[in-house]
Amino acid sequence: MNKKNEASPGAIRKISDSLDAYRENIRNPPKFSYRVGEKGLSEKIVREISASKGEPEWMLQKRLFSYRVFKTKPIPTWGPDLSGLNLDDITNYVRPEGKKNARSWSEVPDYIKNTYERLGIPQAERQILGGVAAQYDSEVFYHSIQKRLEEQGVIFCGMDQAVQEYPELVKPKFMTTCVPAGDNKFSALHGAVWSGGSFLYVPKGVKVEQPLQIYFIMNYPQYGQFEHTLIMTEEDSSVNYIEGCTAPHYETASVHSAVVEIFAGKHSRVRYTSVQNWSKNVYNLNTKRAIVQAGAVMEWIGGTLGSGVTMLYPCSVLAGEGARADHLTIALAGEGQVKDGGAKVIHLAPDTHSTVISKSISRGGGIARYRGLVKVKKGCYGCSAHVRCDGLILDSSSGSDTVPRMEIEENDVQIGHEATVGRISAEQLLYLRSRGISEEEATRLIIAGFVEPVVKQLPLEYAVEINRLIEMEMEGL
Amino acid sequence: MAWKNELATRNLRTSVGGKPILRGVSLSIRPGEIHAVMGPNGSGKSTLCHALAGDPNFKTEGTASLDGKDLLGMDISERSRAGLFLSYQTPPAVPGVSVANYLRTIYNAARAPKPPISIAEFERVVKKEMGALRMDEAFLDRYLNEGFSGGEKKRCETLQMALLQPKYVLLDEIDSGLDVDALRIISHDILRLRKERGFGVMVVTHYARILKFLKPDFVHVLHMGKLIRSGNAALAARIEREGYDKIIGDGSR
Numbered sequence: 001m002n003k004k005n006e007a008s009p010g011a012i013r014k015i016s017d018s019l020d021a022y023r024e025n026i027r028n029p030p031k032f033s034y035r036v037g038e039k040g041l042s043e044k045i046v047r048e049i050s051a052s053k054g055e056p057e058w059m060l061q062k063r064l065f066s067y068r069v070f071k072t073k074p075i076p077t078w079g080p081d082l083s084g085l086n087l088d089d090i091t092n093y094v095r096p097e098g099k100k101n102a103r104s105w106s107e108v109p110d111y112i113k114n115t116y117e118r119l120g121i122p123q124a125e126r127q128i129l130g131g132v133a134a135q136y137d138s139e140v141f142y143h144s145i146q147k148r149l150e151e152q153g154v155i156f157c158g159m160d161q162a163v164q165e166y167p168e169l170v171k172p173k174f175m176t177t178c179v180p181a182g183d184n185k186f187s188a189l190h191g192a193v194w195s196g197g198s199f200l201y202v203p204k205g206v207k208v209e210q211p212l213q214i215y216f217i218m219n220y221p222q223y224g225q226f227e228h229t230l231i232m233t234e235e236d237s238s239v240n241y242i243e244g245c246t247a248p249h250y251e252t253a254s255v256h257s258a259v260v261e262i263f264a265g266k267h268s269r270v271r272y273t274s275v276q277n278w279s280k281n282v283y284n285l286n287t288k289r290a291i292v293q294a295g296a297v298m299e300w301i302g303g304t305l306g307s308g309v310t311m312l313y314p315c316s317v318l319a320g321e322g323a324r325a326d327h328l329t330i331a332l333a334g335e336g337q338v339k340d341g342g343a344k345v346i347h348l349a350p351d352t353h354s355t356v357i358s359k360s361i362s363r364g365g366g367i368a369r370y371r372g373l374v375k376v377k378k379g380c381y382g383c384s385a386h387v388r389c390d391g392l393i394l395d396s397s398s399g400s401d402t403v404p405r406m407e408i409e410e411n412d413v414q415i416g417h418e419a420t421v422g423r424i425s426a427e428q429l430l431y432l433r434s435r436g437i438s439e440e441e442a443t444r445l446i447i448a449g450f451v452e453p454v455v456k457q458l459p460l461e462y463a464v465e466i467n468r469l470i471e472m473e474m475e476g477l
Numbered sequence: 478m479a480w481k482n483e484l485a486t487r488n489l490r491t492s493v494g495g496k497p498i499l500r501g502v503s504l505s506i507r508p509g510e511i512h513a514v515m516g517p518n519g520s521g522k523s524t525l526c527h528a529l530a531g532d533p534n535f536k537t538e539g540t541a542s543l544d545g546k547d548l549l550g551m552d553i554s555e556r557s558r559a560g561l562f563l564s565y566q567t568p569p570a571v572p573g574v575s576v577a578n579y580l581r582t583i584y585n586a587a588r589a590p591k592p593p594i595s596i597a598e599f600e601r602v603v604k605k606e607m608g609a610l611r612m613d614e615a616f617l618d619r620y621l622n623e624g625f626s627g628g629e630k631k632r633c634e635t636l637q638m639a640l641l642q643p644k645y646v647l648l649d650e651i652d653s654g655l656d657v658d659a660l661r662i663i664s665h666d667i668l669r670l671r672k673e674r675g676f677g678v679m680v681v682t683h684y685a686r687i688l689k690f691l692k693p694d695f696v697h698v699l700h701m702g703k704l705i706r707s708g709n710a711a712l713a714a715r716i717e718r719e720g721y722d723k724i725i726g727d728g729s730r
Contacts, residue, residue, distance in 0.1 A: 427569045434530055434565075435583040435637065436557035445582060449573025449620070 041087065043067060046192050053195075058171055059163055066181035066191025073185040079371070080309050080338040085255060085283050087189070149208060155201040156212055159228045162199030169201055173230060178261040179289050186257045187287040190226045194259065197227030200241060202268070204234040211240040211273075211459065229260040231270060233296075238269035242459055244276075255283045256307070262290035264298050266320065271299040273458065275466075277306040280336055284310040294320025294349070301457050302329040303466060304339055313371060315344035318352035327356040330454040330466070333366030333398065342372035342389075342403075347413075351382040356389070359451050363394035370402040374415065381412040391421040392450050481545050483507050484529075484561070484645040484677055489539040490702075491521075491528045498524045500702035501539070506645060506677040513688050513713060514681045516699035517721045522681035523566065525699065526649040530563035531556040543645065558587060560644030562676075564634040564651055570623040576633065577603070577617035580640060587641045606639045610666055627654030628663075635666050646671075648680040652687040664690030685717035700725050 046067050050060040075082050149156070155166060162170050175181050181191035198214050233239055256278060264270045270290065278284055284307035292298045300314045316325030327343035339362075345354040360368035370389040391400030402419045424446050432442035448455075448467060455463045484506040491499040498521045506512050516522050528535040531553030541548040543559050551559060571579070580603055585593035594602070607614060612632060622630055631651055638646060648667070652660055664687060671678060680691060681699075688696070688710065696713045698706040698721075706712060706724060716724055 425569070428571050430532065430553065431565065431569050432571070432579075432583075433552075433554040434532075434557055434563055435641065436554050436586045437583055438554060438586075441582065441586070445574050445579065446571060448578075449571055452573030452620075 041067070041070070041189070041192065049193060049195065053160055053163075055163060056167060058167075059174075062175060062181070063192050063194075066175070066188050069182045070185065070188035070192055073182075073188055075185055076311075079311050080340045080367075080369075082283065082285075082309065085309075087255070149206075152206045153201075153203040154206060154208060155199065157199055159197035159199050159230065160195070162230070166199070166201070169232065170199065170230065173232065173261065173263060174228075175259065175261070178263065178291055179259050179287050183287055186285040187259055190228070190257045190259045190287070194226045194228045196225075197229045197258070198231075198241075198243075200229075200231045200239065202233045202237040202239045204237060204265075206234075206237045208237075208239045211242050213242040213244070215244045225254070225256045225258070227258050229258065231260075231262045231272070232265070233263070233268035233270055234265045236267050237265065240271040240273070242273040244274075254278075254281065255285065257283075258286045258288070260286070260288035260314075262288075262298065264290055264292045264296040264323075266293045267295040268293075269297045269299075271301065272314075273301040275303040275305065275458065276310075279306060280308050280334075282307040284308075284312065286312050288312070288314040289317065290315070290325070291317045291319050292323040292325060295322040296320070296324075298323075298325045300325070300327045300329070300343070301454070302327075302341075303454070303458065304329070304331045304341060305466065308336060309338045310341055312341040313344050313373075315346070316354065317346045317348060318354065319348050320352075321349045322351050323349060324353040326354070327358070328454045328457055329358045330451050331358075331360040331368050332466075333360060333362040333368040333400075335364035335366060337366045339366070339368045340371055342370045343387075344373040345375070345385060347374075347376040347380045347383045347385065350380050352380065353383065354385045356385075356387040357453055358387075358389040359454055360389075360391045360400055361394065361447060361451070362391065362398035362400050365397045367398065368400045370404065370419070372403070373405045373407070374417075375407040376410050376413050376415070378409040380410050383410065384414040384416075386414075386416040388416075388418045390419070390450070392447065393421065393423055394447075483542075483544070484679070485540075485542050486529070487540045489525075489528070489537065489541055491524055491535040491537050493535060498535070498702050499528065502699070502702070502704055504679070504697070504704070506679055508644065508677050509671065509675050510695065511671070511678040511680065511691055511693040512695045512697065513691070513693035514679060514697045514699050514704075515683070515685070515713065515716055516681075517725075518683065520699045521702045522683075522699055523649055524702075526563055526647045526679075526681055529556075529647060530561060554586075557641070557643075558589075561647070562638050562641055562643035562645070563647045564631070564638060564649060566650040566653055568622050568630055568634060570625075571621040572623050574621045575617065576619055576621055579621050580617075580637065583637065584640050603636075603640065606636060609669070610636055610639065612636065628659040631655060631659070631663050632666075635663060635670075638667075639670055642674060643676055645677045645679070648678065650682055651680065652682055652684060657686075660687055661690055667691065685713040688713045698724055 043064065046063050047060065050063055175191050179187055181188045200212065202208060231241060260272070262270055262272060276284060284304070290298045298316050302314065304310050304312060314327060316327070318325060325345055329341060329343065331339040331341055333339040339360060342358060343356045345356065347354070354374070356372060358370050360370065362368040368391055370391070372387060374385045374387060376383050376385065387404060389402050391402070393400050400421045402421070404417055404419065406415060406417065408415055424443060428446055429439065429442050432445060433439060451466065455466055458466065486502055486504045489499055489502045490497065502525060504512065514522055514525060524535060528537050529541060529548070531551065533553065537549055543561060546559060548556055581596065581599045584599060588594070603617070604614060607616070610632060622633065625633065651663060655663065667678070668691065680687070680693065682688070693710060693713070696708050696710060697704045698712070
């Protein structure tokens with residue numbers, strides 16, 4: 001009965017109220033003036049972005065290199081259809097007016113403050129979270145971290161600020177060994193125009209008990225959001241990082257192309273949770289990767305609810321003996337949505353272990369596809385990898401399939417793969433209805449049960465949001 | 478004509494895919510009574526339970542009523558809310574749905590149009606019923622019927638029966654997969670609930686064994702979709718002694 005994410009009805013109502021406020025904000029986005037970069041991409045624009053931030057030369061050079069790589073790479077064609085994406089029409093850098101990197105809430109401009117107030121974020125920070133950062137379009141506006149963590153040497157700040165203040169930490173890791181610019185077309189684009197995001201550094205032995213959280217809000221039409229997240233944990237440390245993404249609806253397409261780089265040091269634990277609810281005209285094309293050292297544990301927990309086309313395959317590189325990775329994802333594919341997602345795990349050391357659990361629901365013509373890779377290099381004995389992907393299809397116009405790839409070069413390993421794609425069981429439905437509940441309510445229960453293994457790992461406000469979204473999606477059935 | 482206080486069928490016939498199963502069953506179960514419907518495999522016992530409960534896979538003719546209300550015009554969930562409860566022989570697992578969440582959902586549905594009760598209030602209600610059934614509270618955190626033993630499934634069904642407060646209870650082969658101790662416990666619980674709540678019971682079974690505990694007021698023999706014999710507990714004893722063949726031979730003569 002005392003489940004982790006069961007809360008008192010009062011708490012749930014409070015969260016629901018803030019979600020209503022958030023939806024109201026989506027319907028009636030606030031009006032404000034922007035400094036807008038030119039549309040499309042050129043070396044001139046890349047230089048302008050870097051200059052406007054007053055970046056050091058090495059970062060400018062990284063951007064220019066990324067831009068050159070971007071120009072040579074074709075748009076990938078192996079996945080979902082990206083022909084509706086016109087990168088020349090996207091504004092790559094938008095900066096709301098206001099003082100950036102405000103450290104106290106009172107310095108944040110009112111219109112942004114109102115949005116976050118309506119979301120209940122400052123309250124949430126006071127009550128639960130160790131630190132909160134909020135990104136409105138390109139710039140990080142508000143960043144705080146509890147004093148105690150700061151004293152322990154934990155750094156949690158905007159990525160732009162980190163470039164300026166912690167180059168000795170950032171320079172060797174930023175788009176070098178984890179996600180190099182040349183990884184793919186969109187990581188190259190990201191490298192050229194990235195802005196905002198978070199930098200998180202946890203020193204040796206420090207265990208950050210409370211979750212650190214960031215919210216991204218994309219509010220400008222035909223705009224690209226390219227935030228960069230860099231997380232480094234030293235030996236024997238641990239951290240729980242959560243990000244939420246949202247955008248109001250605009251008629252024209254926007255693109256979100258984030259890069260997340262995680263360096264999990266020896267015997268450290270990193271939990272990275274991300275729930276995105278971009279509006280349905282956002283192309284959500286991300287590259288997320290972790291390099292996991294000996295004995296470290298990397299957990300990826302993800303929910304992709306919004307956006308039109310999503311391509312997202314968080315990757316764990318298990319680089320040291322005894323490292324482990326757990327990937328848990330849930331995707332909702334509704335009308336007009338293509339969810340192409342999964343997980344990649346590369347076992348590069350002996351005795352490394354991974355599990356992947358992926359759940360998807362498709363309805364209203366939505367397509368959910370699991371695309372994954374498990375690779376075990378020769379000599380990596382004693383490894384185990386288990387992949388389980390389940391797709392639930394709610395009507396005949398929707399689809400779901402799985403494209404799992406296994407490249408196993410070592411014999412002394414345990415590899416398991418289970419995939420199910422199906423509809424709601426008539427037997428379960430009938431049984432539940434025989435207890436007096438309607439078909440809709442029975443269906444909702446079964447769906448909630450289907451996603452439960454992932455939802456129960458999410459922070460409460462996201463668990464509530466996912467259940468509400470399922471209910472909203474169900475209304476059309 | 479239907480009585481005010483009875484679960485009644487008149488000439489109830491069912492078929493699946495054009496194949497007849499029940500060929501005209503007439504029964505009357507009053508509150509507080511226990512009726513046992515016995516019969517060999519394939520006689521239509523489970524069909525009788527599920528057709529009455531409202532399984533849409535059965536095409537049904539004739540009449541069936543609950544306290545004067547027509548059942549055949551109601552769907553399966555309406556029949557439940559009207560006061561009918563079917564204890565499944567093998568209830569399906571519903572992964573990811575906790576017993577607590579499930580029970581609260583069905584409890585609130587049965588309460589409608591009264592407003593749903595709070596989580597805390599429900600917790601009190603369910604723990605009281607579980608205490609009476611000597612069930613471990615840890616049960617509430619498990620997923621519905623997932624990995625349950627035969628006995629756990631039956632007890633979970635009985636817990637639902639206790640919470641939903643039905644007027645009539647249909648027990649589909651509740652003795653299957655239970656050893657004699659589990660059988661005694663489950664029978665004891667059902668008799669206690671009947672005494673407290675006064676519901677009518679129809680139990681269908683192949684074997685007379687459970688009837689030693691349940692002590693039915695009426696025993697009926699179902700054969701080829703028809704009730705060919707009705708009597709009291711002595712009929713069940715005779716079936717156990719002589720087997721169905723003898724009774725069926727007598728009945729169809």
